[in-house]
Amino acid sequence: MNTxxxxxLVCAALIxxxxxxxxxxxxxxxxxxxxxxxxxxxxxxxxWYFSWGYSRQQYAPSDIHVSQPGLxxxxxxxxxxxxxxxxxxxxxxxxxxxxxxxxxxxxxRIGKFMxxxxxxxxxxxxxxxxxxxxxxxxxxxxxxxxxxPVSGSKVLTPQYFDYRLHNGLNHIMLNAVWLRHLYGxxxxxxxxxxxxxxxxxILLPHADNTIQGxxxxxxxxxxxxxxxxxxxxxxxxxWTAGVEVGVRYRVYxxxxxxxxxxxxxxxxxxxxxxxxxxxxxIWMTEQILSAGFLF
Numbered sequence: 001m002n003t004x005x006x007x008x009l010v011c012a013a014l015i016x017x018x019x020x021x022x023x024x025x026x027x028x029x030x031x032x033x034x035x036x037x038x039x040x041x042x043x044x045x046x047x048w049y050f051s052w053g054y055s056r057q058q059y060a061p062s063d064i065h066v067s068q069p070g071l072x073x074x075x076x077x078x079x080x081x082x083x084x085x086x087x088x089x090x091x092x093x094x095x096x097x098x099x100x101x102x103x104x105x106x107x108x109r110i111g112k113f114m115x116x117x118x119x120x121x122x123x124x125x126x127x128x129x130x131x132x133x134x135x136x137x138x139x140x141x142x143x144x145x146x147x148x149p150v151s152g153s154k155v156l157t158p159q160y161f162d163y164r165l166h167n168g169l170n171h172i173m174l175n176a177v178w179l180r181h182l183y184g185x186x187x188x189x190x191x192x193x194x195x196x197x198x199x200x201x202i203l204l205p206h207a208d209n210t211i212q213g214x215x216x217x218x219x220x221x222x223x224x225x226x227x228x229x230x231x232x233x234x235x236x237x238x239w240t241a242g243v244e245v246g247v248r249y250r251v252y253x254x255x256x257x258x259x260x261x262x263x264x265x266x267x268x269x270x271x272x273x274x275x276x277x278x279x280x281x282i283w284m285t286e287q288i289l290s291a292g293f294l295f
Contacts, residue, residue: 046294049121051109051258052101053290054092057084057129060283064133064163066211068276073212075143075150077161085130085166105129105168107288111177118187119179125199127171127262127286133163145212159213163278165271167206167221167233171240171264175199179248189252195260197244204234207272214274230272240266246288254294262286 061079068074084105095103111123133156141154154160175197184190204227209216218224218231226234246260264284271278 046254047113047118049109049111049113049256049292049294051107051256051290051292053107053258053288054104055107055127055129055286055288056086057105057131057284057286059083059131062280062282065279066273066276067278068211068273070275071212071214072147073143073145073276075141075145077154077156077163078140078142080133080139080156080163081137082131082133082163085132102128107290109290109292111175121177121179123175123177123197123199125171125173125175125197125201127173127264127288128168129171129284129286130168131165131205131282133161135162159210161212162210164208165205166208169266169282169284170204170206170234171201171242171266172204173199173201173240173242175244182247187250189250191250193248193250195244195246195248195258197260197262198242200239200241202236203238203240203266203268205237205268205271206234207237207278209273209278211273216272216274218272235270235272237271238266238268240264242284244288256292256294258288258290258292260288262288 059082061081063076063078064080065076066073092104095101106128108126109123110125111121113119113121135156135158137156138153139156140152142151144150156162176199178196180194181191182194183192207216207218218233221233224232226232227236229235242262242264244260244262246258248256248258250256262285264286266282266284268278268280268282271280
């Protein structure tokens with residue numbers, strides 16, 4: 001729309017409402033123009049944004065405490081190493097061609113700007129990360145297994161101890177978000193911004209593990225979906241907090257690319273295992289590449 005032409009038409013319409021005085025006509029025309037300009041600016045910029053992307057995670061070694069009273073097990077695997085579950089480029093292409101966008105480790109952000117400058121936002125985020133202990137690593141195991149004390153190094157074979165939060169270790173957070181202009185035309189294509197986040201929330205993992213030859217089974221994903229029973233697919237098992245920093249580049253007036261790195265700390269309690277539970281504290285770093293749009 002031609003804003004200048006619109007303004008002229010509005011002014012002409014107001015003047016035509018004679019016999020009003022010129023002063024009254026001028027006062028009446030300024031307020032609509034200001035409101036119209038503000039509505040156009042809001043529509044062009046967008047007060048909300050949404051992004052979808054994929055990521056890789058790295059985990060610090062951590063202690064995993066297992067309690068299975070009925071089996072006489074109460075032991076800790078010390079400083080267990082773990083990795084995410086990377087997908088190959090071919091697996092990613094297969095997922096996209098089958099319209100399955102949730103096979104890799106995906107990340108979602110939806111936020112609302114809280115100030116006219118669009119430099120501060122409140123945001124909901126989901127990081128669908130995956131956690132798998134490394135098979136055949138050697139780790140110190142202490143405590144009681146089968147009612148007998150144990151203390152020493154053990155090889156974590158898939159049958160002895162295979163601990164996975166594979167679908168996944170879901171970080172669901174509420175974030176405060178700050179943006180700062182770095183380079184290029186502001187709020188236009190070519191705009192490069194520094195983005196930072198800080199937030200906290202819940203951990204909603206799906207446990208898939210085998211301990212001492214006993215696998216944890218919770219049934220199909222479409223039954224007992226969530227969130228508080230021992231046989232639910234996803235369970236509310238803890239809390240998380242994290243910070244994130246990176247850059248956001250606007251490729252079009254309403255579209256952007258974002259590359260960030262994140263550090264998060266999670267506390268897991270009561271993760272289901274066969275006839276028992278597991279507890280764990282996790283440090284995670286993450287790199288996220290995502291695409292988003294403003295609306």
